[in-house]
Amino acid sequence: MASEEQCLALSQWRSVHLTHVEFPEDDLLGQALAYITLLPVAILVGFVTLIVFKRELHSISFFGGLVLNEGVNWLLKRVLREPRPCPLVRSTLSAGYGMPSSHAQLIWFFVVYSVLFHRLRTRQTDPLWRHVLSVTLLGTALSVSYSRVYLLYHTWSQVFCGGVAGSTIGIFWFFFTREALTPLFPKIAAWPISEYCLVRDTSLIPNVLWFEYTVTRSEAMNRRPKLGPRR
Template sequence: MPSSHSQFMWFFSVYSFLFLYLRMHQTNNARFLDLLWRHVLSLGLLTTAFLVSYSRVYLLYHTWKQVLYGGIAGSFMAVVWFVFTQEVLTPLFPRIAAWPISEFFLIRDTSLIPNVLWFEYTVTRAEARNRQRKLGAKLQ
């Protein structure tokens, strides 16, 4: 009965919206461009969900009622899943990451790092410099 396309798109859009605004770490010195890309991305996601929903009716695959119920169901499940992952799974993850099997597969908890890409870059750069210094000391 509900449109699965609408349901998926609204789930994805609402979950992404919640993730962008509630989960991603906000800093007090957030730059204008950082805030702008969040707003643009959120607007793009919501626009895409609306366009997919509209296309289902326009192409005569579904009625407005089916698309509306799909959108409501997807949005509701996105909120439920977001709350579940944030309130139940996220607090458990540090313990899960400490399991031997997690260490074997190199699973780590980076949820408290605000910018993982910058963190990885600086750590890798520092390690490369240390290794270069050690290599230079061995050659002399």
């Protein structure tokens, strides 16, 4: 638990603009961690945007795993009912539970699933790029986890349990998607409702980014003569 001095210092904290994330006043590290701790929220927003514009079945499945992960966290918090640090001083958090940390659970689900995806799914990607991406993702997860403790939103045990839960669900959901859902994607993509909503399946394409680049470039070059010279 947090020390008495740390709890008393909360009266000097202020929140990040347009959010309710608090950090110690005049603490540059705390301010940086306050923005880092918002990364799980940015991930959720990014997934919704990706699904709206890409409408790809694997992305939808990935997002479904995130929703499942959040549901498990909601259930665990209400079963364990462990308070956050400084519940009497930090009135804004008095109504919530801290075990396990939802931010840690979400970020570790996202990171573990992403690492497994790039290691086992996109084998044709440059190995150096895969290593760099894996290290970056792990560093992000550690930074978010540390921010939750530094900003006194959670204890180390709450963050650790959130990380274990998120990692476990991430491993389960990756293999469930690969073994059980991916074989169904072609059938789902052929449904009339899927065709109407432009939902697509790219699970058989090894490098979607390169595929989209080459197809778009080829289509642009084919259409160029038809458009005539620009004036």
